[in-house]
Amino acid sequence: MAAVTAANGKSSGGAKSADFTAVEIGEALSPTASLFHSPKLNCCIIAVLGSKTAIDPAVVKSGLERTLIRHPRFSSRLVVDDHGCRGRKLRWEKTMVELDDHIIIPNLDDDDGDGEIFTTSPDSAVEDYISRLSTFPMDVTKPLWELHILNVKTRDAESLFVFKIHHSIGDGASLISLLLACARKSSDPNALPSVPVKNRRARRQGVVSASGFCWSLVWLIWAVVRLVWNTLVDVLLVNATVLFLRDTRTPIKGPATGEGRNGKRFVHRTVSLGDIKMVKNAMNMTINDVLLGVTEAGISRYLNRKYGEDQQHRGTESQKLDIPRNIRLRASVLVNLRPTTGIQDLADLMAKGPKEKWGWGNWIGYLMLPLTISSQDDPLEHVRRGKSIIDRKKLSLEPVFTCLGARVVIQTLGVKVASWIANRVLFNTTLAFSNMAGPVEEISFYGHPLSYLAPTVYGHPHALTIHFQSYCNTITISLAVDPGLIPDPHVLCDDLEDSLKAIKEAVVQKFVQKDPGIV
Template structure:
């Protein structure tokens, strides 16, 4: 079945023989770093496959990357426009709900089985599974799987959200909070310049350079020998090849906003604080924490080195409107993989005051904001790719991820409820797999919800639901303390 989008993207495939595959995209096809993006969309109604297909033709399929496959031309692998058979990309399994005892587990098993087989490289590297089965959080589920070489999580999720419309207004794009970190840094420097003069601004720049140097040295040491402490969350070499399991938990965005306000912090600060608290609870529950350590030992927890690799979007513009324009007309929005890595140390400890986790998280993130680590790691990765090739670059990044413990990411979603081609959305839970770590956690905001999405290696973390419970309980404890705080202060 040929779609109108195929012809609209053919210009890139004719004169120049297709768009060359970028070095970073080639990296995601290396044998030990073959990465995929998985996005689970829960809907409040049964899904109509024909309506979804028509919607895809009018939106996502107008993006050239979704109607191109990989072809080797002139010694280079290129994205080349092709005629797409949409039916081969939309999978609608026959499901007899009456025979399924636990629908949530059925969906989890289905998604897990998807990770066992690679996508057909002779076709555009994406597929959408539509499951008409009622779960605890939705009446039907869509599972969108794409190869990471098609773009980074930020661009792909932005494209997905740009394909939705407000439930209250079917013609209006969703409203998504804008990132302000870079602008805040510029304002801080400008304020110091105005208040204290050029010397203070110079000091600000020198500290920025020093922080960047220290962060890059830690990156190099991690490549060479610096490893995280071995815990029950850490995967062994080869973990990237294991089947993954996806679970999620939905919590209240209002609780997170309450903590943000009370702690004078950001949503990122709160999410990192909750994560540190949840992981501390989880590790403290294990029979052993590290080598020969007794259960419940606070001193042992504090000695744990546990870091997360965090992917940072380096695009100056990432608005939903810009991404939507990309599907309708020629856009200047940069597509592909434009991400840098930072390594974020976690503070693992039991705290008398649960809010201390947020204070520590805020201090850590504020320090990382005043560094060019993400930009530098991206530049270094491009340099290594151009000088030494994909194998060396994949080895370096794999070493960094293998020597750290987990991947942590957060992406803001629509602030109001949206519809996916006429289907009201209950939740969005994205994640990735194919990298050498046993635990990936992604936070996705949506309307008045925050979706905590975990991707785990079940041979390493057999009880991901307990970890979800730890997230929920940590947030509850922090919320309860924050709600009591104004009363105590008044007394």
């Protein structure tokens, strides 16, 4: 494969970052942000935004000058102070932002000097280019973000914005909110995007009977008991995972040494949000429940095929080998514990500068979701199990304890020890899983209407990361895989999509035909 040539677009001049006196120069990195700069957890976020029109770089640069580079983290560079035996200290230092150093406009079909020209399809060329971004470290002499503009027509977009942002700048939820704060509704260029609001059960009005009060008290006591018990069990399992508890070795679980050697391959698939909502409504669940069930069903399909292929390669007569029993396979989920700054607040921050205290940074805990990998005659069993798992995790303080534990370890034993512990947890589990709610209507990014959003992350030891991102009436499934272990990520996308279809068909047969009002 030919190397990708890239040339920075020209502009009238470098844009300067705004002067934010409220942000102290030399602000130290938070403990978690420092952790993201350790060698084994040097994580970056890749966010692909599909545009429905060709991208005008001049318009984008003008928009960035008014918004993104006015954010303190996007106008600060990383400074490393060496303290000898006391180790090194990392801090943010404000700097002048030259947009030409951050906006990259590549030529995907240009000769790179070795006589070879891209002959693959546009989609493959784009995948190759984006995947190559995971093989190059960020330049720490400038703010830790890049925007790659790909004016190449693909299967589901006319052109692409590709952001590469170091994870130390912020957690995924905050960064997505920030990008949305730079966008506007396509129907109203002056209005910020709208995101879904969690429905909260309305409080009961009126007089509560004595018996009702007693039952409520009993339920509350039982919930507290379950919370304490679940938290205790989960914290013990986390400690066991650090020390010895390891997931079963399967075709999707890779060694820690795989990260950084092969880079990552990024692919995505867009499915209907309406199908997921229909399953949710019919089975009285949440979207998270359904997505976890789809993930379990899709991975089961993929592994069943892989084990079947393995048996055929061994020369056996059977055409199919069922998945081995008692596979231990867990998904790690990062949980943002800091209240996410609202889109309007972020827009105000970029327009007026930050207040004295502003909520930003990485305040992250994690939890582990056990997945049952098996072939099911009834695909709805995967969804029911997903709901059961999430309902239990809702009554656990596992992410709070892991976050506080990580901060204590960093402050007492240092980043290296904390990095080793975090790496052990991730290495001993199989995949990373996340889901994020996006805008409910079409938005435009600096005047360019978007067709989809596909964020993901790399830099951790997992060979597989699955991220679900909603946008309008669709959900994009983004995969980041180690190509040395998972050479066919599009097949895994097929399995996830086919699993959703099977679950939807089962719901139609069992629920919708009996009660059409569910749809």
